[in-house]
Each structure stands twice: as structure tokens, then as C-alpha cells.
Amino acid sequence: MTRLSQLLLPTEREPPADAEALSHKLMVRAGLIRQVGSGLWTWLPAGWRVHRKVEQIVREELDAIDAQELLMPLLMPAEPWRRTGRYEIDELFKLKDRKGADMVLAMTHEECVTVHVAQLVRSYRDLPFSLYHFQTKERDEPRPRAGVLRTREFIMKDAYTFDRDRAGLEQHYERYAGAYDRIFDRCGLECYSVQSDVGMMGGFGAHEYMAPCGAGENDVALAPGYAANVEVASAEAQPVELPAPLPAPERVHTPGATTIDDVARLLRTPVGGLLKSVPVVADGRGLVLVLVRGDHRVNEIKLANALGAPFRFALEDEIRDRIGPPGFIGPVGANVHVLLDDAVGDGGYVVGANEPDHHLRGVQPGRDFTFERGDVRSVEVGDTVGGHPITIEPAIEVGNIFKLGTRFSEPLGATYLDESGTEQFVWMGCYGIGPARIVAASVEQLADEKGIAWPKALAPWDIEVVSLGKAGSEELAVAERLYEELCAAGYEVLLDDRDGGPGAKFADAELVGCPLRLTVGRRSLQAGGAEAQVRRGLRDVEGGVPLDGVVEAVAGLWPAIP
């Protein structure tokens, strides 16, 4: 049913009072989604059409790389989650069935799929293969937000690959990376594949697919030929004008100057000429003094990777006992291992003197203290990659791919026998896409002040035919005819056959955002046709389209419409 007079398409003039994000406001206003509870949303008919468009693109591209679609349940026994150590995750919804057995609502399906593979795969002859499904995920998020961008229940396409070894996994991974590029491209989304942190899942490598948009939750560092999550990004730091090192560190009185800014002001030194001393305690390594330039910030993820272990910041007492008075600590003369950030260059730096109210200046790394190097700082706007300054943009993660290795096959016993009859663990990869996020990101990226401007690939309907006449009018009769002909030609068409003023109809059409609008009114009928307007950019098509031969005329316009 695509007559607006009968369609449940509740458009609103005003956005919900509590909406912040553009996509949240517009998707509600355009009648695509409606909230049920915190992080819980109903997809109304128009919204669901868009969601299914995305699903179908994903499905076609995955089928094209020989992935096999199946469907696993949402509700499952807790047992496999205990075995993988993930039962304790706070976001996991836990419940009991009537017999008192522990159950969970799957937040992802590694456990489920691996249990099957453990049972079904016997031999290297059974490998490799890959499976995927579109299934609801349940996650008890601490803070759902921004409409459909971060919810407690959502549909995810999750895929899993199964190989006999690492080389097989690498191949599968590359095939998926290719499919993902094609998917986001077909969706008309601006999207970057960025190196990402493997996080607590461990694993052997991961990429995130990031769609830049204002409502994004992640920050991505971008330069020509470069894109990375700021969590792991590396770049060349802007240089700092530094004095040469003094023949020996000079002790200077800096009463009460416990912050970088205090010291820089007092000593008239650029902030980048100070070294910030950050004492941390790393698992298995003990106390480590991390040094970054005064104008830089320690990146905790990069630091953990550089240390090769999780860490925590040192406590005041530990600092006092092992190094010096907090606020005045430094590497010189301290009996502590030093990790020096890569961005620290040559020159005479200012560091804490390890005694109250004093700093040292003219300090030269290497001469005055020994150190280990590491890239542990967060990149900043103005840093460069390959000579190009980077920008940092917010982005929404619309997909990810992840080399799991044997993270799940080991605890769940997914093994096969190789040619020699030796039992081996299956090597796995996992690959996610959130269709709802693609929808929201598309709205964010392409909307204008009038509303949503769908790309052809995602639009709920290809064409909206607007009749400006009331019931029984010639305008409506003509609009009906165009509608029938275009439908018969294979277009998805929405007909605005409501009794209403032109203003309201145009406003709704622009809000809902179908790529092409045909308008049938008295004016256009006198000109012998229907007016045509491309939604993106609101470009009027010169001369409109004729009443006889609309299908041909639209077919002519269609390829040029974004």
C-alpha cells in the first residue's frame, strides 16, 4: 500500500523535545521510527522499507563472496557463555526459563555459531566456509542515545568465517573487506575503513568502518590516504621551538607550579617544551614513568599496547614513595623505568626535579636519563601524515571486521583433524554491520534544512507522485495514472492522494525525501505534464515530464539522480 491516504506515515512538524541528533529528529519527524522505551524503537512502515533496502544490499554482497545465510536464535542457554568467560558481561541480558535454567539473550553470536561448528566440523575437508545472519541483538547498554544510533535492541548482520589456519583467515578477511567496501559504496555512504584497536577480545587485527557525521560517537583522524580511529592513530607532531639543552640540567625554583601551564608561564617556555610525567603501574612491569610533550595527551589505548599489558595510573602514595612529590616529578635521577613518547625530539626540556617546588630545565633525554621509546600520545589537529595535516572528525561505526583467531574455538572445542590426523583449532573471523546505523548515518550525511534526502539505493520509495487536486479532480486522476504506469515499470512509488493543501504536501515530500518527486497540478496539466524535482539539492527538472511516456522520461532522468 503506497497511497499516502492509507499509509501509516506519521510526519511531525516538530522534532521530539528530547532529540539532539539530526538523524534522531528527522527519522521521527519523517515517520520512520517511534520510541517504545529507552533504547527501544519500532520501525514504522517507511523506516522498515529503508532498513530492508540496506539488508538486501548487504545480503547480495555477502552472497557474492559465498557466505551462507542462516538464522540463529536470540534466546540461548547460558552455558557456552560461561565457557568463553563472557557470562559476566554487564551488557548481557540474563534470565531463567520456567525450569530455572540460566539463559541469555544473545548480544552477538560467536558462542552460538561456534557451538554448531564444534559439533558439525570434523575434518579439514569441511573447511573453509562462512556463515551470516540478520538477527536481533540485545545489549543492556548503560546509555542508549541518539535515536537509533545506540540502542538496547537492534538488528545486526553478523558473519563468521571458519578456516583451518591463519592464512585462511587472512584470505577470508580480505574478501570481507572487499565486500564491505562494495556495501557502503552501494549504500551511498561516505565511509572509511580504519585500523582499530583489538580491545579486550584480543585477536589478530581489526578494522572499523566509520561514517563521518555530526552525531558520531567516535573520532577519526583523516588525511589524504590515511584514516584511523584516534584511539590508535599515529601522526607526525607539529614541531616545537626549543632551546638547546644546557650543559647540565639547571635546577629552578617553581613554587606552587604543579601544572604544565603554571610551569610554562613561570619559565616562559612553550608548553611543548615541557615533558609531562605520567607514572603508571603496568601488569607484570611495575611502575613505569611515561613522558609525553607538555602539549600532548597520553592515549590510554596506545599506551596499553606499547606497554604490552593493561595498566593503571599510579597512586599518590606510590608516586611519593618511589619518585618524588606529585606535581614535581621527573625522569632525572629517578629510579624508575622511563617510556618516552616518539614525539619528544631533541632539545632542552623542562621536567620536574623530584623535590618540592623545583623543576629542571635544559634536560636532554638520553644524556640525563635513559628511556625506552614508544608512540603513546593522542594525535591532535595539526599533526601531519605524509606531510598532510590531519583533521579529526566525529564518525559513527557502521561495521567492523575482526580476526578472532582461536579465541572462541578453544573454549568451545571447535576443532578439526588435519591431513595427518592431528586435532587443530578452527581459525575464526567475525564481521558485523548495523543496518540501522547505516540508515541513520545516511540521514545525517545527506539531509538538508528541508529534511531527509535519501540516496536512490536506500530510499523507502523511488518516486513520490504528488497530486495537488482533491478527490475526484483531474489532477488526482492523472496522478493515479502516472502512479500505475511507474509501478508497472518497476519503480517503487508513493502517491500523495490526500486532500490537503499544496504546502503541506510539499513539506512532507521533502521531509520524507524520496529521490524524485513528480507534481501534478493545474499548472503542470496546462503545460501538458508533471513537474519533476530531484530531492538532492531540490533541483527542478527543466520541462518536467510528459503525461504520455512518463516511464521513458523518468528512465531518462533516473541514472543522473543520486
Add this chain to the structure above:
RNA sequence: CGGGGCGUGGCGCAGCCUGGUAGCGCGCACCGUUCGGGUCGGUGAGGUCCCCGGUUCGAAUCCGGGCGCCCCGACCA
């Protein structure tokens, strides 16, 4: 989990401070009007004022407790 805010017809809000008949705009229904950018006029329907308890002759309003929702941060397998 820390911080802030909000719950009053479908939506957006006022009223609360200073207790006394529950209001406005939009939307909706009907009549007329208009008919190429959210027409105009009239009539009308629609509300447990989030819930429970307390104070009071009387509570949307004051007090206590609870629930829900949003935003910022933390978190995000």
C-alpha cells in the same frame, strides 16, 4: 556508575515559586472557505496533570519515596 534536566490531551509547551473551576499552539472531527509552499473562520472531541504516600477543608502546585525519559561524562566484546 558520576553530573545535570524533564515527566501536564497525539506532538510542542504554559501553569507549580505564592495550593482554590486544567490552559495555549499544532494536530484530530464536523461545517463553510481556500486551492501551487504547512489557507482562513466557526463548532467540537480528547487529560488517571508519571506512580504511591503525606500535609491540608482543598494538591498539577508543598513534603517524602519510587518509576520513567533525555543530555554530558565513564563504559561500549
